[in-house]
Structure formats: C-alpha cells, structure tokens
Amino acid sequence: MFRITIVLILMLALVAPGARAGAIRVAASTTDLASIAKSVGGDRVECFAIAKAGADAHRVEVLPSYMVKVSKADVYLKVGLGLDQWADPIIDGSRNSKLTVVDCSAGIPVLEKPTGGVNASMGDVHPNGNPHYWLDPRNGAVVARTVADALARIDAAHAGEYHARAGELAKQCESAWENGKQIAATIPNRTVLTYHRSWPYFADAFGFEIAGQAEPVPGIPPTAKHLAELVEIARARKIPVLIQEPYFSADAGKFLAREAGLRVVVMPLSCDSADAGSYLAHIDAVIKSLAGAGEGS
Secondary structure, rough: OHHHHHHHHHHHHHOOOOOOOEEEEEEEEHHHHHHHHHHHHHHHHHEOOOOOOOOOOOOOOHHHHHHHHHOOOEEEOOOOOOOOOOOHHHHHHHHOOOOOEEEEOOOOOOOOOOOOOOOOHHOOOOOOOOOOOOOOOHHHHHHHHHHHHHHHHHHHHHHHHHHHHHHHHHHHHHHHHHHHHHHHHHOOOEOOOOOOOOOOOHHHHOOOEEEEEEOOOOOOOOOOHHHHHHHHOOOOOOHOOOOOOEOOOHHHHHHHHHOOOOOOEOOOOOOOOOOOOHHHHHHHHHHHHHHHHHOOO
C-alpha cells in the first residue's frame, strides 16, 4: 500500500498545476480559424471546422451531426460580425455547458461598418461591418493572439507555449503580407471586380481597388442592367479580373469575360483544411492567382 501511494504521488508531481490531460478539442466555424488554432495549439489541440472550404460560410445547414461533434469540444471559434449566425443553434444544440465560445473578430479593425441604419433594400449588409477579415493576413495575427488567450485560460500550464506560437504565427503573417505586397506590385492594373463583397480586407492589405461587384447589392443575383453597367466600367478602366467564389453561378462571369475581355479567377474564401499552415498558403495562392491572371494587362 505504501509503494502504491508513493507511485501516485510521483505521478501527480509530474503533472504541472493547471495542466489538463488529453488534447484540447477545438471546433471552428471555418477552416481558416481552425488552421490558425492548430498553428497556435500545436500537438496540444485537435481542430475541426464546420463549414467546408469551398462552401458559402454565410449559409450552413444546421445538422444534428454538427451538434454531436461540438458536444465533445472544449472551444468553439466563431467568425463573428454576423457571418456565422448558424453557429449559435449548433452550440445551443450541443448542450455543452463546458464549451468556451470565442468571437475571433475581437480586436479586428473592422471595415465597411454602416454609419446609418440598415434595411432590407440594402441586401445582406452586415450591421457590424464586413466579416471577411481573415483575408488580410495581418488580421490572422490578431486572431492567433485571441486563440492563444483562450487556450491559455483552459490550459494555464502551457500558456507560454500558446503565446509563443501565436507570436511566431504573427511574424509569419507579417511576412506573408510583405511578400504579397511585393507580388501585387508587379501587377500592372490592380483594379478588379468581385462577385460579392468578400474581398475588401484582401484589397486593403495588398493595394487592390474594387471597382464594383457583380451583385447589385449583397446577396442579390446580378441583373442584366447591372452587368451592362459593369461592362462599361471594365472597358473604360481596362479591368483585367473578376474574382468569384466557387459557389456562385458562372453565368455573370462568362458574360463579363465575353463582353469586357476580363478573366475570371475563381477562388474560395477559405483555406483547404484545418492543418497548420493552410491559412497562409491560401493567402499566397490567391495573390499568385491574381498575378497570373493580370499578366499582359
């Protein structure tokens, strides 16, 4: 009995105060947030995303299977700013009273926040500002620090590790921003059209100008009149590119390509997976795709 007690004491001594057994399970609304969390948490976290990379993160069907997965999670990372409101019924349905919910938009310099009232005539306008902030890698650094704080509260014994990894990722985000600006500077004409108002943060980060959207107002499909107006703008300004998400109809892009001579670059808004490094690899892929599409403009 004495030997068993000694063994138990020694085992407990090896566990640092505030440490937890097993990996922290992190659920995230998008692959971008999950990838950032994996970079910050390392082997101490297991991460998964609800929305698929090529899907519309504004509209995700609330399934019981998602609730089951979140019921086993320790942390849920929300995009916030009204983008992933579907996450709330998933969180509520999980009945997970121990779940830590983190709004990753905290501390983000928000763009396009309406100054007046918002009504239905304005389409799917977000009252708290544009929610696609992760497309600026500088904001990825902000998210990394927010995630590190959340993990540190759950696993205080390894707080230093989380904050150190967040700091390293912040440096990588800064480097990605600098490298992206250098690539963008080689593009003769950085004026673009986009399908939806998804790209203002990306444009702000890398010096692009968005001259218009295929949607006349956010969430409303293109009309013939609006597309004709965009053709005139594209011709007059020699706009080389339309950036479009893969889940929208290709019809508007084909029309603009035919009538205005621009190229359509189809890019998802989110990275391929929840793996560490996937987030910044996606930013790099977007900027290089635009550089390739703009050649000869």
